[in-house]
Amino acid sequence: MGVLIVDDEPLARARLARQLQTINGCQLLGEAADGESALQQLDSLDPDLLLLDIEMPGENGLQLATQITNRPNPPAIIFCTAHDEFALPAFAVAASGYLLKPVNVEQLAQAIAQARRLSKPQRQALHTQVPQHASGRRQIKAVSRRGVQLLDxxxxxxxxxxxxxxxxxxSGGETVLDESLKELEAEFGERFVRVHRNAIVAVDFIAGLQKGGDGYRVTLAGIALTPVVSRRLLAGIKSLLAEMA
Structure with missing residues (x-):
């Protein structure tokens, strides 16, 4: 994954460059101290990912990101900034991540792993894999003390x-969201099904039902968690499994 660092602070660029050396699959293609230089290198280097500061002399990072995302086949963008108040505007321009300085290598690696799914060769594949009738967002934003994460x-x-x-x-574990289950069910009702008053599951990952001392649980491909199926909803889940068989 080719990376371009855009930050007006030399020490910040050097820190990110050192951290990139420890992350597998990443190659530092170049550095830029302002938006004009970044655009020039964008054309010549064709990076897969930008690590982009927001507050810079001249054109700021948000303005630069708007220009870049309007181009055909743009790179993914991870904002690296000292200010947390720009998170919402950042994701309005389709940022893949939002990290607060000083960025540590674990946060950077996690954000890059997420952005890697959105690299240019994969964007077209993602577009063709998602059914056009699928409801809701393709990604969900999660904000925590570790920064901002986008979940596919x-x-x-x-x-x-x-x-x-x-x-x-x-597949990467679990992430806390500041959204209600009711809102998520309303948005993703074509892709997730309710199995309990406190759980909705992805239809495409349902592997089966298992019966235990506490009743039935649904098994899901790729994770060990088995959500409980309520008695009221059990007949509907069994019917769904029969249709999928």
Whole structure:
């Protein structure tokens, strides 16, 4: 994955460059200190990913990102900034990640792993793989003290409501969301099915049912979690499995 670092601070560029050396599959193609230089290198280097600061002299990172994302086949963008107030505008221009300085290598590696799914060769594949009738967003944003993470909806096995939060379980683990289960079910109703008052599961990942001492549980491909199926919804889940067989 070819990376271009865009930041007006030399020390910040050097830190990111050192961290990139420790992340497998990444190659630093170049560095730029402002938007004009970044655009020039974008044409000559054709990077897969930009690590982009927001507050820079002249054109800021948000303005630069708007230009870049309007181009055909743009690179993925991860914002690396000292300011948390730009998160919403950043994702409005289709950012793949949002990290707060000082960026640590674990956060950077995780954000790059997410952005790698959105690299230029994969964007077209993703577009062709997602059915046109599928409802809702393709990605869900999660904000935490570690930064901002984008989850591919196609990778989520289930949403489980716990206390005041909803947890998305996916191939990379689990992520806490600040969204209600009711809202998620309304948005993704064509792709997820309710199995319990506190759980909806991805239809494409349902592997079967198993019966235990606490009743039936649904098994999901790729994760060990087995959400409980309520008695009221069991007949519908069995019918769905029969249709899928």
């Amino acid at each position: 909806v196609d990778d989520i096995r289930c949403f489980i409501a716990e206390d005041k939060y909803v947890i998305a379980h996916h």
